[in-house]
Amino acid sequence: MTWILSNLDMLGELTLVHLALCLPAIVLSFLIALPLGWLANRYRLSRGLLLSFCGLLYAIPSFPLLIVLPILVGVEIRSAANLVIALTIYGVALMVRVVADGLAAVDTDVRQSAVAVGFSGWSAFWRVELPLSGPVLVAGIRVVTVSTVSLATVGAIIGIQSLGSLFVDGFQRGIQAEIVSGIVLTIAVALALDALVVGIGRLVMPWTRRQKRNSKGENHLSDGDLSGESTVSTGSSRDASTSAEPAVTA
Amino acid sequence: MNYFAEAIAWLTDPANYIGPSGIPTRLAEHVQFTVVTVLIASAIAVPIGFLIGHTGRGRGLAVSISGAFRSIPTLGLLTLVALWVGIGLEAPYVALTILAIPPILAGAYASFEAVDRRTIDAARAVGMSELQIVQKVEIPLGLPLLIGGIRSAILQVVATATLAAYVANFGLGRFLFEGAKTLNYAEMLGGSIIVILLALVFDGVLALVQRLVVPRGVTAGRPRDVRSRPARSRAVMGTPIEEGKN
Numbered sequence: 279m280t281w282i283l284s285n286l287d288m289l290g291e292l293t294l295v296h297l298a299l300c301l302p303a304i305v306l307s308f309l310i311a312l313p314l315g316w317l318a319n320r321y322r323l324s325r326g327l328l329l330s331f332c333g334l335l336y337a338i339p340s341f342p343l344l345i346v347l348p349i350l351v352g353v354e355i356r357s358a359a360n361l362v363i364a365l366t367i368y369g370v371a372l373m374v375r376v377v378a379d380g381l382a383a384v385d386t387d388v389r390q391s392a393v394a395v396g397f398s399g400w401s402a403f404w405r406v407e408l409p410l411s412g413p414v415l416v417a418g419i420r421v422v423t424v425s426t427v428s429l430a431t432v433g434a435i436i437g438i439q440s441l442g443s444l445f446v447d448g449f450q451r452g453i454q455a456e457i458v459s460g461i462v463l464t465i466a467v468a469l470a471l472d473a474l475v476v477g478i479g480r481l482v483m484p485w486t487r488r489q490k491r492n493s494k495g496e497n498h499l500s501d502g503d504l505s506g507e508s509t510v511s512t513g514s515s516r517d518a519s520t521s522a523e524p525a526v527t528a
Numbered sequence: 529m530n531y532f533a534e535a536i537a538w539l540t541d542p543a544n545y546i547g548p549s550g551i552p553t554r555l556a557e558h559v560q561f562t563v564v565t566v567l568i569a570s571a572i573a574v575p576i577g578f579l580i581g582h583t584g585r586g587r588g589l590a591v592s593i594s595g596a597f598r599s600i601p602t603l604g605l606l607t608l609v610a611l612w613v614g615i616g617l618e619a620p621y622v623a624l625t626i627l628a629i630p631p632i633l634a635g636a637y638a639s640f641e642a643v644d645r646r647t648i649d650a651a652r653a654v655g656m657s658e659l660q661i662v663q664k665v666e667i668p669l670g671l672p673l674l675i676g677g678i679r680s681a682i683l684q685v686v687a688t689a690t691l692a693a694y695v696a697n698f699g700l701g702r703f704l705f706e707g708a709k710t711l712n713y714a715e716m717l718g719g720s721i722i723v724i725l726l727a728l729v730f731d732g733v734l735a736l737v738q739r740l741v742v743p744r745g746v747t748a749g750r751p752r753d754v755r756s757r758p759a760r761s762r763a764v765m766g767t768p769i770e771e772g773k774n
Contacts, residue, residue: 342720346717428602431603444604449611449694
């Protein structure tokens with residue numbers, strides 16, 4: 279406890295550094311995954327190629343990637359850029375599948391109605407497909423957020439400052455309180471960012487608030503056939519919950 | 529590219545293939561550690577997951593517990609346990625078993641939940657006992673998802689075992705740490721390449737297994753165009769359960 283109290287400044291600073299590493303990676307991975315996910319959903323060939331490539335990327339262990347990346351991309355090994363790129367790669371690898379699944383979950387009837395009503399492909403994407411797949415995307419971003427925050431600590435092992443530095447330092451100097459406070463702060467940052475994502479999701483998609491309550495009420499009654507027919511978000515968010523949900527359930 | 533040439537030279541240098549810190553020994557240590565850890569974790573997680581999946585009870589609890597586990601940073605857990613039990617293999621075994629449990633648990637109960645309720649009701653109507661339903665319906669139909677959970681657990685352990693070389697003298701991670709200490713970039717890079725290849729091989733093999741265990745009846749007469757999709761999605765083939773990354 280005394281250790282924590284006398285090092286509050288450092289803890290605060292490292293938390294900020296940690297945020298500065300994670301936020302760009304999370305935002306970037308969403309922005310990059312959006313067009314790639316669209317592409318993966320659009321053509322059968324690109325779907326297979328992109329999704330298996332992302333699967334491969336995701337399978338690469340993080341520590342070795344941090345060593346190989348500097349040579350491939352030409353950044354300093356101990357630089358924040360190295361870690362942000364690595365985190366973005368994992369985020370994209372995870373997110374592309376989610377975007378593709380989310381777009382695929384939009385009911386064909388709805389998509390055809392949009393075309394019939396006169397939406398162009400471009401505006402149908404932005405104003406029909408993307409909003410309807412929103413709940414799935416939010417679920418995916420939550421997974422990316424939590425895993426990015428915890429993964430960023432690995433960089434400390436090659437000397438990239440983050441909350442992970444508390445683990446390395448605490449281990450070398452044998453200070454248990456330092457490691458524990460590192461773990462607690464990492465989890466706290468993950469939970470805070472997760473809540474932020476959920477909050478933004480609610481703000482951007484006000485309609486999900488009401489539907490959530492509906493689908494919860496329905497769950498008991500209609501494990502049968504109803505939920506499969508409902509337009510999108512009840513069915514698709516349940517789909518998403520089998521594939522991507524286990525991350526954090528608040 | 530110069531660095532890669534050096535790494536290849538390191539990888540092909542026969543001197544690196546002998547002794548207790550040679551590539552074969554380290555590779556064997558790494559593989560053995562991974563397999564043992566995942567076996568222990570499966571022995572704990574699979575029965576619990578099956579119980580949750582079959583009875584449908586305690587799902588919320590399991591989801592939140594494994595969710596909470598997953599946000600724990602691996603490096604933190606590893607160093608903390610190492611401080612408690614000391615330098616050596618015990619700490620990695622304890623820490624990584626804990627880390628491997630959530631994905632396997634999730635895979636185990638998801639594998640039961642993915643089975644169509646109507647199939648289970650049909651099995652019950654036909655006169656199967658609960659045990660028979662578990663053995664002959666739920667386990668075979670859900671197996672791809674269970675393997676998916678084990679697959680992500682293995683990937684996680686392979687990756688984190690590299691970090692575990694920080695607190696114990698074992699595994700492929702030694703090359704990375706030794707190289708970092710002696711500023712031998714070729715060794716670091718060579719070690720990294722082996723770890724990455726190992727992870728990809730594990731992933732590929734398990735993806736194949738996942739495909740092979742799909743019962744024939746599932747793939748055979750899959751209806752093409754059905755208006756009313758089943759409320760519960762069919763067992764999904766070939767996709768690992770997306771977990772936290774390590």
